[in-house]
Amino acid sequence: MKKTIILSTLVALLCSCNPETWDLNITGMFSGSSAGIDQRIDDSFAYNDEHGFPLINALAEEYSAYVCTDTHVDFTRKYWETFILDYRHDISCPIAIHLGDLINAQRHWDFMRRPLDSIPVNSAKKDTLLAVAGNHDLYFNQWSEYLRLWKRSTYYAIVRTPLGKRDLYIFLDTGEGILGQRQTEWLKQTLNWADTQAFRHIVVCTHTHLFKRDTSQGHTSNMPLEETYALIHLLKQHNVELFLSGHDHSREVTNLGSLTAIIIDALNDAEPNPAYLIATMNDEPIKYRFVNL
Amino acid sequence: MKKFTTILLLFAALLPAMAQVQYGTTQYAVRLNVGYLHNTTYGSYAGFDIGAFMPINQHFEMQADLRFTTANTHAIGVQLRPKFAVPVGEMFIENRLLTGIYARDGFNDLTEALAIGYRMEYVSVQLGMSTRLIIPSPYNWHESVNIIVEPFNLCYRIEAFVRPQTSPWNISLCISNMTDYQIERLWQPIFMAGGWYSIDEHWQVNLSALCKPTGMFHLNAKYYAAEVRAGFAYNF
Numbered sequence: 001m002k003k004t005i006i007l008s009t010l011v012a013l014l015c016s017c018n019p020e021t022w023d024l025n026i027t028g029m030f031s032g033s034s035a036g037i038d039q040r041i042d043d044s045f046a047y048n049d050e051h052g053f054p055l056i057n058a059l060a061e062e063y064s065a066y067v068c069t070d071t072h073v074d075f076t077r078k079y080w081e082t083f084i085l086d087y088r089h090d091i092s093c094p095i096a097i098h099l100g101d102l103i104n105a106q107r108h109w110d111f112m113r114r115p116l117d118s119i120p121v122n123s124a125k126k127d128t129l130l131a132v133a134g135n136h137d138l139y140f141n142q143w144s145e146y147l148r149l150w151k152r153s154t155y156y157a158i159v160r161t162p163l164g165k166r167d168l169y170i171f172l173d174t175g176e177g178i179l180g181q182r183q184t185e186w187l188k189q190t191l192n193w194a195d196t197q198a199f200r201h202i203v204v205c206t207h208t209h210l211f212k213r214d215t216s217q218g219h220t221s222n223m224p225l226e227e228t229y230a231l232i233h234l235l236k237q238h239n240v241e242l243f244l245s246g247h248d249h250s251r252e253v254t255n256l257g258s259l260t261a262i263i264i265d266a267l268n269d270a271e272p273n274p275a276y277l278i279a280t281m282n283d284e285p286i287k288y289r290f291v292n293l
Numbered sequence: 294m295k296k297f298t299t300i301l302l303l304f305a306a307l308l309p310a311m312a313q314v315q316y317g318t319t320q321y322a323v324r325l326n327v328g329y330l331h332n333t334t335y336g337s338y339a340g341f342d343i344g345a346f347m348p349i350n351q352h353f354e355m356q357a358d359l360r361f362t363t364a365n366t367h368a369i370g371v372q373l374r375p376k377f378a379v380p381v382g383e384m385f386i387e388n389r390l391l392t393g394i395y396a397r398d399g400f401n402d403l404t405e406a407l408a409i410g411y412r413m414e415y416v417s418v419q420l421g422m423s424t425r426l427i428i429p430s431p432y433n434w435h436e437s438v439n440i441i442v443e444p445f446n447l448c449y450r451i452e453a454f455v456r457p458q459t460s461p462w463n464i465s466l467c468i469s470n471m472t473d474y475q476i477e478r479l480w481q482p483i484f485m486a487g488g489w490y491s492i493d494e495h496w497q498v499n500l501s502a503l504c505k506p507t508g509m510f511h512l513n514a515k516y517y518a519a520e521v522r523a524g525f526a527y528n529f
Binding site for chain 1: 332333334335336366393395397398399400402427429439441442443444445446451468475477478480481505507508509510513514515517518
C-alpha cells in the first residue's frame with residue numbers, strides 16, 4: 001500500500017512537471033496550464049472573423065499540394081529547408097501544409113520561421129504555406145508564439161483552379177488530443193455549407209492521428225474513442241476524401257471506404273525515415289505519393 | 294420501510310462510487326444501475342446498466358455487463374476470471390471481451406484484454422494487454438474498407454479501498470484505462486470513485502462516478518467525459 005502511494009505520487013509529479021521551470025503542477029493532469037482548446041478556438045475565430053479565409057489560385061486544373069508534419073525544429077532544420085525548397089520550386093504547387101509540431105520546444109519559433117523569408121519562391125507562381133498547431137507547439141504556454149507567427153489553427157482554405165473548380169481544405173486544431181464541442185460544431189457547420197458549394201475535393205488536415213495501429217511511438221496519444229468514431233462518421237457523411245495527420249511519426253494509410261486517413265512520416269532531422277507527401281489534385285480521385293528524403 | 298429505503302438511497306448517493314468486483318464476494322449477484330453521462334462529443338445522455346456476477350467456484354468467477362445509452366452507443370462485456378489464493382490476498386487472471394456498439398457513428402469495436410491481477414482487502418491492481426478490432430457497421434463486404442486493428446495496448450487498474458472489501462459499506466478510488474464498458478488506450482486514464490452500502494444480506498446500494506480527462510500525454514489535459522451512476526445489487 002505504501003509503495004503504491006509512493007509510486008502513484010511520483011507518477012503524478014512526473015506527469016505534471018514543466019522541465020523549463022521545474023514547476024510542479026498536479027492540477028495540470030486534469031487542466032493544462034497552456035491555452036486550452038476553447039481559448040485557441042476563440043483566438044482562431046477572432047482572426048477568421050477579421051481576415052476571412054485564404055483563397056488560393058492554382059495555375060492549372062491539376063496542381064500539387066505538398067504536406068509535411070512533425071518537423072520538430074530545434075537547433076537544426078535540414079529537412080524543413082528541403083521541404084520549403086521543393087514546394088517553392090515546383091510550379092504546380094500553390095499550397096503547402098504543415099500538420100503541426102513545427103518546433104520541438106520553446107524558443108525555436110523564429111529559427112523555424114526564418115527559411116520562409118530567405119528561400120525564394122519560384123517567380124512564375126505564388127504559393128501559400130498553411131499550418132495547424134501540434135502538441136509540441138502548445139507545451140508550456142507557447143500558443144501565443146504560435147499565434148504570433150501562424151495566426152490561427154482552426155480555419156479553412158479554398159484552392160481555386162483557372163476554370164473555377166474549387167477544393168476545400170479544412171484545418172482542425174487537435175493539439176491537445178481533443179476537438180472539443182465548439183470546434184466540432186464549427187466543423188459540422190462548415191461541412192454542411194460545403195455540401196451546398198459543390199467542391200471538387202474536401203481534405204481535412206490536423207495534427208493528431210485517429211488510431212493506434214502500431215507501437216511506432218509508444219506513448220503518443222490521440223483522441224478519445226468516442227470522439228474518433230464521431231469524427232470519422234461526420235467526415236464520411238460529408239464526402240471528405242482525405243484525412244491528413246501526423247503526430248505518430250510513422251507512415252500509415254487507413255482505408256475507411258470513401259475516406260482515406262493518412263499519417264505522414266515526421267520531417268525532423270533526427271528521424272530515420274523522413275518523408276513528406278504530395279497530393280495530386282485534379283478531376284480524378286485524389287492521388288498521393290510520399291517523397292522520402 | 295419505504296422511508297428507510299429512501300434514506301438509504303440518499304445516503305448512498307452521497308458516497309463516491311462502487312468497486313468493480315469485491316474481493317471475497319461469494320454470492321451470485323445481479324446489478325442494475327442508472328447513470329447520467331456526459332462527454333464533449335455527445336453532450337448529456339443517460340445510461341442503463343445491467344450486470345451479473347457469478348462466483349462459480351473458489352477458482353473461477355464470471356461477470357457479464359450490458360449497457361444501453363440514450364446516445365445510441367451500447368456495450369456488452371464478459372469477464373472470465375480464474376483466481377487462486379496466495380498467502381495474502383488473491384491472484385487472478387482477467388480475460389475480458391468487450392463489444393462496443395457505437396450505432397450513432399456506424400462503428401463496432403471488439404476488445405479483448407488479458408490482465409494479471411492481485412487483490413487483497415484494501416487494494417486491487419491489474420496489468421495486462423488488450424487488442425481491439427474496429428469494424429465499420431454495417432460492414433460492406435464489397436467495399437475495400439479495412440477492419441482496423443489496434444494490436445497492442447497496455448491496460449492497467451489500481452484501486453484502493455478505505456475499508457476491507459468484505460465490509461458492509463466501503464468507498465474506493467481507482468485509476469485505470471478500463472471500465473466495465475470500455476477499454477481506452479493506455480494514455481487515456483480514467484479516474485473513478487465508488488462506494489456501496491449493504492442494506493441486508495441480499496440488497497446493496499451503490500453509487501459510482503468517473504472522470505475521463507484527455508490530453509494528459511499531450512501535456513495539456515482537459516476534461517472530456519464524466520458519469521455518475523447509481524443503482525442496487527441483489528445478492529442471491
